[in-house]
Amino acid sequence: MALSREYWQGFRDATPFILVIIPFGAVFGVVATEAGLNLAQVMGFSVLVIAGAAQFVAVQMMVENAPVLIVLVAALAVNLRMAMYSASLAPHLGKISWWKRGAVSYFMVDQAYAAAILKYENTPDMRPAQKMAYYFGVVTPICPLWYLATWGGAVLGTAIPAGLPIDFAVPITFLALIVPMLRSAAHVVAALVSILGVLAFAFLPFNLGLLVAALLAMMAGAEVERRMRARQMP
Amino acid sequence: MSMTTTQIWTIIIGLGLGSYLLRLSFLGIIGNRDLPEWVLRHLRYTAVAVMPGMITPMILFPQATGGTLDGVRLAAAMATIAISFWTKNATLTIFGGAAVLFALHFTLG
Numbered sequence: 001m002a003l004s005r006e007y008w009q010g011f012r013d014a015t016p017f018i019l020v021i022i023p024f025g026a027v028f029g030v031v032a033t034e035a036g037l038n039l040a041q042v043m044g045f046s047v048l049v050i051a052g053a054a055q056f057v058a059v060q061m062m063v064e065n066a067p068v069l070i071v072l073v074a075a076l077a078v079n080l081r082m083a084m085y086s087a088s089l090a091p092h093l094g095k096i097s098w099w100k101r102g103a104v105s106y107f108m109v110d111q112a113y114a115a116a117i118l119k120y121e122n123t124p125d126m127r128p129a130q131k132m133a134y135y136f137g138v139v140t141p142i143c144p145l146w147y148l149a150t151w152g153g154a155v156l157g158t159a160i161p162a163g164l165p166i167d168f169a170v171p172i173t174f175l176a177l178i179v180p181m182l183r184s185a186a187h188v189v190a191a192l193v194s195i196l197g198v199l200a201f202a203f204l205p206f207n208l209g210l211l212v213a214a215l216l217a218m219m220a221g222a223e224v225e226r227r228m229r230a231r232q233m234p
Numbered sequence: 235m236s237m238t239t240t241q242i243w244t245i246i247i248g249l250g251l252g253s254y255l256l257r258l259s260f261l262g263i264i265g266n267r268d269l270p271e272w273v274l275r276h277l278r279y280t281a282v283a284v285m286p287g288m289i290t291p292m293i294l295f296p297q298a299t300g301g302t303l304d305g306v307r308l309a310a311a312m313a314t315i316a317i318s319f320w321t322k323n324a325t326l327t328i329f330g331g332a333a334v335l336f337a338l339h340f341t342l343g
Contacts, residue, residue: 217284
């Protein structure tokens, strides 16, 4: 098939994420099982929600016996960034058929979004069908392993020795994706506003500080780009 | 936890449905319509606007150390950034960063 080159390129680019998906899926399986969820419920989380951070927040609040509505609001707030990913991917994948966009949406996890957007911006001449093939290549090693690792954690219990700094696999993975995105002064400014913003708005509940910081950072990046363009005009 | 089966499944299905609608939102609504340039200009910065803020607390206040700054994790983050600038390769960066993290953990931690 003509698109297999892009598909396998995405697949290859996503293989290092296995390093972070397996331990975290397994840890979720263990934590959710210890919280008192049965196997179907644990797998329900990883298959239906398919968003690690939100799943952890939900289970933690369920352990604390928070009201159902509060659990939903808090965990969905963590996932609000997905709407921003959706908007960011729309110019690239908006032209593919509606059911394929539906599938893209289901698999929209942080790593898939970050790897895809990095590729699209570095290779602007890709056609929408090629972009889609790359995207599905990226999610192939990520999402099935998320289910499998969750199942393993729930059934086998923890085999990860306590005290190992595996929590840090997450920031390392994202650093590897963010640094190559800093390709202009505008991108650097946006990243700095994001970092300072999340620290300044850390007091907001439900992780909303990240959303405020991200919106400010997007405005800052766009504004710097606009001014740089205006200066280049004759 | 003292939740009923119904409450647990309400959370799982509600969170799954809500998350899906968030992911579908713009991709589904906008479709193949063209967006104005000022919107596209903002969207170009989505990734660098969300991801650094998302990982900053993980680097500075790791939950695993009770939210206090940890020298091993901070040094590993610095090394990861340096490797990324140097190699410009995500795979090498992830494995390099993990190698530095574990090396520091077992020598200093």
